[in-house]
Amino acid sequence: MQIQHDPRRARLKLILTLLSLALSALAIWWANNNLSSYYLRILNLAGINAILAVSMNLIFGFTGLFSLGHAGFMAVGAYTCALLTLPMRSKQTIFLLAPLAWPFNAVTLPPFPAVLLAGLAAAVMAYLIGLPVLRLRGDYLGIATLGFAEIIRVVANNIPTITNGALGLKGIPSFANNLWWTWGWAAATVWVTSRLVNSVYGRSLLAVKEDEVAAEIMGVNLTYHKILSYVIGSAFAGVGGALMGSLVTAINPKTFGFMLTFNILIIVVAGGLGSITGSVITSVIYTVLLEALRPIESGWSIGPLHVPEIPGLRMVVFALVLLVIILFYQRGLFGGREFTWDGVLDWIDRKRNRKQEVAG
Template identity: 45%
Template sequence: MVTAMRTMKEKTRRDLTLTVLFVIFVAILLQVANVKFDSYQKQVLSLMAIYGIMAVSLNLVNGITGVFSLGHAGFILLGAYTSALLTIPPEQKAMIFIIEPAHPFIANLHTDFFTATIVAGGISALGAFIIGFPVLRLSGDYLAIASLGFSEVLRILALNLQSITNGSLGLKGIPNHTNIWWSWGWLLVTVLFIVSLVKSSYGRALLAIRENPIAAEAMGINVFKHTLLSFVISAFFAGVSGSLYAHWLTTIDPRITTFGPVLTYYVLIMVVLGGLGSVSGSIIGAILFAFLMEWLRMFEQPFTLFGRQYPAIQGMRMLVLSVLFVVTMIVWKRGLFGRAEITWDGIRKLMKKFRRSGSR
């Protein structure tokens, strides 16, 4: 018993060391990329991490708590607008709010990027707290539609609150703060936070709710409180990703294709591709999605295939991705990882298997 505990402890310590080494390794890779890559490639690399944060945070609600929310785009929008209003310098604001001058409170706000991102997360979390009260009392499909509805309401507000959001003109000239370090750094924070949450007693409760809410309630878990908690935490990181996204795009507007349900669908595709319920799956799904999005861009310019010239096809990326999405759901139901995670134990086992088959 004691030895078993010791080996357990040793194992956790070894895994921790491996994790730290892995993070350092990724950091070195990113530094190399930062030096060697051109600015377009660096942009894509940042986008991967931003998508990663969106996917991991959606996965907390949809995959781990098992509550099917479709309101992610709303929280991303809330974060994006909050932080953009905080970082755009007052002189710039005076220039972009042409139809109606900005509300005096907003016109003079100015903070640095880090504070703006934290505030963005906070406002999104607050929004989730308020929206969560009615929405999380529903279940299943109704919850999905109601959360989608609320994210649309937020978008309609952004479209019409002229003196706060500049309406349909959107916000232009957001400083281009998001770089590889900010985005990957926040991804690390998100993953650390959500993984430790899942491993804590709260996380166990969330998993119990996913498996069977009624049984969980019977075991003394306050289902509503726990789902609300996961909803709020998810919204916080959605807000953070929104802030990073706004400072990556540098222009945001409330069109249906920017912050509408389409964005929620994107994030859903990432999570489903990676495996609903798996944090590592969500990250890999996000990276894959960002890569495909950029790679498929070649179809939206004139391209050659098998020696023949074709004209550019508008919207081809979405078509390919939506087909991939539907096919994943039908044929390959569990995505890349299912609910499994990449763990050091898993890698060790895999390596052992390789070695054995190699020596044979």
């Protein structure tokens, strides 16, 4: 038995990858310069949702850890980044109730290191939470992590010297209102996650998801792999939170309620557990649809049928869409499948072969 190597295909795949990267860069450059700020904002939000969905998919879809703590890690990331990037002068005007604590009152960092530190802070938090909590399984883990996210929120409400309490932080520098930032980080998330998942480490994560007992008997260190997945996923959740804070420029503890986690969970489940492609594409569809459906809330009529203005009607539509997806695509839109160049090339080969068969 030999592993098949096809240098021609490898080169072709490399060219296709570079080409699509160049095209994406061109599209981002064009969109940044030509689209209105409204459309840009939607696309930026889509990018952030992609980061959040892929990171949750790593934890839940690939490792099987039903964690509902995403909003908590986003909060940690958002606050860290906001406090590090806010200019000194606005810090002085924002913190009226209590003075800002060290070290945030002494430093102002450029966006990039601030976002990195936001991810790091979320990762450290995930490690500390994960060590005791990841011993739980299934629903119990969900409840414990949900509780943790709520604790973060309550703590944020009650430490005014760091979070400014319920008033929150305003005037956060809006560096993330830029497709390079949001989609750049989304690309980084996808890159790290797919590399991880497709490595031997990733197979061990899948093994843990499939059968913990069997995985452990086969020499897979459960704690190590669960923590690994949880920390990496949460780090990206922290990055996503940081970018979201910068995009909306104002955060307060209410921003990070559990509904935020459920929105991402909807994207992950609808896109397909264990499909990075599904998470990314569904993030875009979800974000765009959420905006596109706005008109139906403002009242409309078809013939004799008249629907008055009902705020929140689009969420009803979403619920219906989700129902249909769950009914007809139990495993999500992509059902664990991924987009790969190999998949595309194989498909083209099959098409071509069929044509030749017909011709011959």
